Amino acid sequence: MQDWEERTYRLMGDKAAEALARAHVMIVGVGGVGAYAAEMIARAGIGHITIVDGDTVNCTNINRQLPALHSTVGLDKVAVMQRRIADINPRADIEALKQFVTADSAGELIDTAKPDFVIDAIDSVAPKVALIKHCIDNGVGIISSMGAGGRFDPAAIRYADISQTRNDGLARVVRTRLKKMGIHKGLPVVWSEELPSESALVHTDEIPCKRSSYGTVSYMPCMFGCMLAAYAINKLRTTR
Numbered sequence: 001m002q003d004w005e006e007r008t009y010r011l012m013g014d015k016a017a018e019a020l021a022r023a024h025v026m027i028v029g030v031g032g033v034g035a036y037a038a039e040m041i042a043r044a045g046i047g048h049i050t051i052v053d054g055d056t057v058n059c060t061n062i063n064r065q066l067p068a069l070h071s072t073v074g075l076d077k078v079a080v081m082q083r084r085i086a087d088i089n090p091r092a093d094i095e096a097l098k099q100f101v102t103a104d105s106a107g108e109l110i111d112t113a114k115p116d117f118v119i120d121a122i123d124s125v126a127p128k129v130a131l132i133k134h135c136i137d138n139g140v141g142i143i144s145s146m147g148a149g150g151r152f153d154p155a156a157i158r159y160a161d162i163s164q165t166r167n168d169g170l171a172r173v174v175r176t177r178l179k180k181m182g183i184h185k186g187l188p189v190v191w192s193e194e195l196p197s198e199s200a201l202v203h204t205d206e207i208p209c210k211r212s213s214y215g216t217v218s219y220m221p222c223m224f225g226c227m228l229a230a231y232a233i234n235k236l237r238t239t240r
Contacts, residue, residue, distance in 0.1 A: 002091070005045050016237035017045060023236045024048035026115035028101055028131060030081050031055065032216060033145045034121030035066035036225025042085040044233045048093045049085060050113050053077045054100035064218050106130040110140060117232045120144040121225070129177045132187055143188045143231045146171040148224045149214030150196030157223055159231065162187040167195045190227045
C-alpha cells in the first residue's frame with residue numbers, strides 16, 4: 001500500500017484493495033462518460049488499465065469531457081488520459097490504444113487484451129452491440145452506458161438490466177439488436193429514466209455508426225461514468 005491508497009484500504013480492507021490492484025479493467029471510449037470512469041478506476045487502485053478511443057480532443061468537448069482543455073485541443077484523448085492516470089496511480093500498468101472500435105474489431109480487442117472487466121462507453125451502435133455480445137458470449141464482465149445526452153436530472157440515473165430500460169433511444173436500439181442475437185437480458189447498464197429533450201437532438205452524418213446526438217450538460221456524463229466505475233469496482237473487490 002502506498003500513502004495515497006490509505007483511505008481505500010481503510011474502507012475496503014487489505015484483501016479487497018489488493019484484489020483491485022491485481023485486476024485488469026478496460027474502458028472503451030474515453031469521452032464524456034468513459035474518461036470519468038477511467039479516472040475513478042485509477043483512483044480506486046486498479047492495477048492494469050486499458051483505455052481505447054480513436055478520437056482527438058475537440059473544443060466542443062470542453063463543456064463535459066475530462067481530457068478536454070483549451071490546452072489539449074487536437075491531442076489524442078487516450079494520450080491525455082494515459083498521462084493523467086499515470087500521475088494518479090504511477091504503479092498502474094496503463095495501455096492506451098488509439099483506435100475506433102468497429103463491429104469487426106470488437107472481439108479481437110477483448111481476446112487480445114483479456115480484461116477482467118469491461119466498461120462500455122461507446123456511443124455508436126454497431127461497435128457497442130458487437131462488444132457487448134462478445135463479452136456476454138465469452139463470460140467477460142461488462143457494464144454498459146446508455147444515453148446521458150439531452151438530460152438534466154441526476155436523480156433519474158439508474159442501474160438496471162438492459163431489459164428494464166425505457167425512455168432511452170440508445171437503449172431501445174441496443175436492446176432490439178441484442179434480442180435478434182438471442183440476448184434478451186443479462187447486461188447491466190447505467191441509464192436515465194428522464195425523457196431526453198427533443199430540442200437538444202442534433203442529426204449528424206459525421207460520426208460512424210451514429211445518426212444523431214444530443215446536447216449535453218457538464219455533470220451528466222460525469223455521473224454516468226462514476227456509476228459505471230462504481231459497479232466495476234464493487235464487482236471486482238468482492239469476486240476476485
